Amino acid sequence: MIKLSNTLVYEWQAWDGFLISHLIADYCRMPASYFDQPADFDRFLTPNIKAVLLQVNLSEQGWYPQKRQQIIGYLKSRNILVLNAQIVDITKSALHLLLESVDLPHLGATQELSDDSQLFVKSNLNWGGEVEERLPKGLHAKFIGEQSRSITRFDEYYLTTKKSLRPDAWQDSTIVIEKYVTNDENSFYRVYALGESVVVVKAHSDHLIKKISGDRRDKNFLLSKEQLQTEQTLLPKGLQELLCAFTQRVPVDYFCLDIVHDNENFYVVDLNTTPYSGVQPQTSDASDFLCVGLKNYIAKQVFT
Numbered sequence: 001m002i003k004l005s006n007t008l009v010y011e012w013q014a015w016d017g018f019l020i021s022h023l024i025a026d027y028c029r030m031p032a033s034y035f036d037q038p039a040d041f042d043r044f045l046t047p048n049i050k051a052v053l054l055q056v057n058l059s060e061q062g063w064y065p066q067k068r069q070q071i072i073g074y075l076k077s078r079n080i081l082v083l084n085a086q087i088v089d090i091t092k093s094a095l096h097l098l099l100e101s102v103d104l105p106h107l108g109a110t111q112e113l114s115d116d117s118q119l120f121v122k123s124n125l126n127w128g129g130e131v132e133e134r135l136p137k138g139l140h141a142k143f144i145g146e147q148s149r150s151i152t153r154f155d156e157y158y159l160t161t162k163k164s165l166r167p168d169a170w171q172d173s174t175i176v177i178e179k180y181v182t183n184d185e186n187s188f189y190r191v192y193a194l195g196e197s198v199v200v201v202k203a204h205s206d207h208l209i210k211k212i213s214g215d216r217r218d219k220n221f222l223l224s225k226e227q228l229q230t231e232q233t234l235l236p237k238g239l240q241e242l243l244c245a246f247t248q249r250v251p252v253d254y255f256c257l258d259i260v261h262d263n264e265n266f267y268v269v270d271l272n273t274t275p276y277s278g279v280q281p282q283t284s285d286a287s288d289f290l291c292v293g294l295k296n297y298i299a300k301q302v303f304t
Contacts, residue, residue, distance in 0.1 A: 001284045002291040004028070006298060007051045007083070008044050011274075012064065013131055014057040019192065019277035020254075023291050024053075032056060034139065036065045038074035051081040051298050053254060057274040058132060059125040062088030063142060081301050083253040090271050091124045092176040099268060102249035104242065107178040107260075107267050111170055115163035118180040123151040124173065126272065130154070149174040159208055181260045181267060186210075187217075189239060189259040189266075192275060192286070193247065197293020198223045199286045200235060200243070210258065212282075220282075222289045238266045253297070 005025045012032035015021050021029075030044045041052070052075050056064050065071065075082050087098075099106040109119050123129060125144070128151050132144045150172060151157065159180060169177060188210045190201040199222055204215040212218065223233055228244050235243070239259065246257070246268065256275035257268050 002288045004291050004295060005048050007053055007294065008049045009053050009055050011055040012057060013134060014055045014274040017276060017278055019275045020053065020055055022277060022287050032065060034065050036071065037067060038071050041071070041075065045078065045080065049080065051083055053083040054085060055274055058143060059091045060089050060143060081298060084273050086251040087273060090126060090273060092122055093124050095271050098250065102245065104245055105267055107181060107269060109177045109179050113162050115161065117162045119160055119162055119165060120157065120178045120180045121160060121169065122157045122176050122178065123149065124176050128153040128156060147174055151175055154209065157209060178269065181262050183261060183263050191243065191257040191259060192290060194254045194290040195294035195297025196224050197290050198225060198228060198243065199290060201282065220286055222286065224293070238264065242266045
């Protein structure tokens with residue numbers, strides 16, 4: 001299995017078990033600290049390093065580290081490609097706004113829905129804000145806020161109807177309320193993208209919160225971004241159109257999407273820039289394909 005050594009992963013709470021640890025050599029890793037200075041990178045920027053991937057496992061990453069923008073500027077001044085520098089807020093509410101801004105649909109619910117509409121209630125922070133709780137106490141107000149959260153874990157998400165939802169939930173900024181979409185085969189799509197490569201997993205789960213669990217029906221599609229744009233693939237037409245638009249319009253180099261559907265319509269319900277994988281990568285073919293996509297992407301960016 002390929003592991004790249006041309007990219008430094010600047011990470012906070014995003015290495016062991018995370019997908020990137022299966023793609024990048026272990027020695028190309030720099031643990032992040034909130035108070036890091038630009039010069040702290042110097043001893044990690046060995047001659048083989050052509051890019052730095054910002055891999056901070058927080059819903060609002062723009063504030064971590066404290067001198068993020070100065071660090072990005074310093075790396076660019078040294079002709080280092082900085083990956084994932086632009087998308088800094090992956091809260092659920094920010095995702096809705098992002099999708100609107102690039103003319104893609106989202107599942108954000110409104111009070112105009114009928115009383116029997118099914119709604120899915122989630123934390124606005126990824127994973128209920130569990131990772132933010134690991135920050136030093138002095139940073140909690142900045143990254144979590146001071147408002148009491150009604151959902152503090154990912155497994156506290158719940159399905160309800162508009163009629164049964166407590167009225168004050170619509171004013172609770174710590175949660176998001178989405179329309180619930182499903183299909184008869186309980187399938188969903190997990191999409192991993194790195195550089196020029198896209199791995200689409202058609203997965204199946206009978207659980208409310210959809211996660212890949214090794215269902216025998218699961219299937220991988222390995223595609224380049226160019227193929228998505230120029231070829232008719234084996235993906236459903238609506239899904240391919242969604243991925244074409246997202247990869248063209250959203251400036252993110254490495255990400256994971258969760259996509260739900262009702263067989264006709266496809267919706268992004270989660271954007272993650274620090275995707276988790278587990279002890280083993282998804283498949284060795286998929287991992288190698290992602291590595292090649294990053295290698296080619298860096299070569300084009302650095303030498304053009």
